[in-house]
Amino acid sequence: MTNKWTEYLRQIGPGFITGVSDDDPSGIATYTQAGAQFGPLMLWVSLFFFPLVAGVQEISARIGRVSGHGLAGNIRRHYPPELLYLVVVLISISNIINIGADIGGMAAALELIAGPDKLHVYPLAISLLSIAALTFLSFGTYSSLLKWVGLSIFAYVGIALFVEVPWGEVARFTLVPHIRLSHDYLSMLTAVMGTTISPYLFVWQSSLEVEEQRADPHEHPVRTAPREAPAQFLKIRVDTYTGMAVTCVVMFFIILTSALTLHLHGVNQIQSAQQAARALEPIAGRFAFELFAIGIIGTGLLAIPTLAGSIGYAVGEAFKWPTGLDYKPYQAVRFYSVIALATLIGTGLNFFGVDPIKALIATAVINGVLSVPLLCALLAIGHNRAIMGQFTIPLGMAIIGWITAGLMGMSATLTLIDLVAPLS
Known part of the structure; x- marks a missing residue:
């Protein structure tokens, strides 16, 4: 049993890191708003997604x-x-706004735990810590660190222990989709899709797989080493499905706890993760409030390097620069400079009057719209024999990809149409 568990843990890497960083402070705020506004009506999304x-x-x-x-x-x-x-510009703009919203959420959560930040030190400290971690830690060290930080995300599962859960009703809303053709519902659905299936995650995980392969002298690109394919594809599946299962389980519990606490007590508008934490305290208790705040900080420490790093990868690969976290800073100056600049610009949004809540909502919806053409590009690459050789993506995987692109396209289209001619 111990050997099997050890072998399983060895499979965990880029997919798990990507999965837990998906539930960033902006995602937490979006899921919390979904539960507060619509109660259990969106629980089905966590299973279906x-x-x-x-x-x-x-x-x-x-x-x-x-x-x-x-x-x-x-x-x-x-x-x-x-x-x-186009891909690089859109990902960069979306990610920088998301970085700003996440840093704002983390800083506010730190204030809830550590006290007021009158000098606005917290946002700058968070951004400098993220830049330093990406720049000065080796890929192996940084990857291991992220796995441990990722455990903080389970704080949101623990919050459910502080509320009474009607599991029969919860099962009904989880297993049967409940859809409303209204502006608010469709916008929230697009935002949930956009914050869960985000373009930067495509860039990040594909690049981390390259980093892992380069870091191990015994591994090679599968196209040039076909004998490695079975083992590598199994590792990818175990790793990715573990990470995405964590994403969806945490999404489920955030929507559930906010539905059973905030929505049930008439708190229907939550505009930030820290506001959710404050609203949760008188309903579920101080410890639940602290778990929520700690989760915001922990997931933010994962998400900000992921967001900034994916910009670095996208820009570096686009311009043929030395690109990768295993390069020393002096070996990849432009790559690390892009990461630092993106993080600092995002941080600056918190100092120049940009409304973080509007930025958060806009980013989630932008991600929902942007994901559609990027998914099409991803699927085109996956089918391209000039890139994938004999390892083009299987039919079943392609069907799932096209269904995802179609559903996100439909949701984004209905949302945009509704902005012009509201459904209700």
């Missing part, structure tokens, strides 16, 4: 592992430059 997000991330991981290049690097090599620059 699991095969979709897991399938998409498995495709991303396979592309990196098979080709030996990240998403942006493959687009640069095989597709028009206009597509590459």
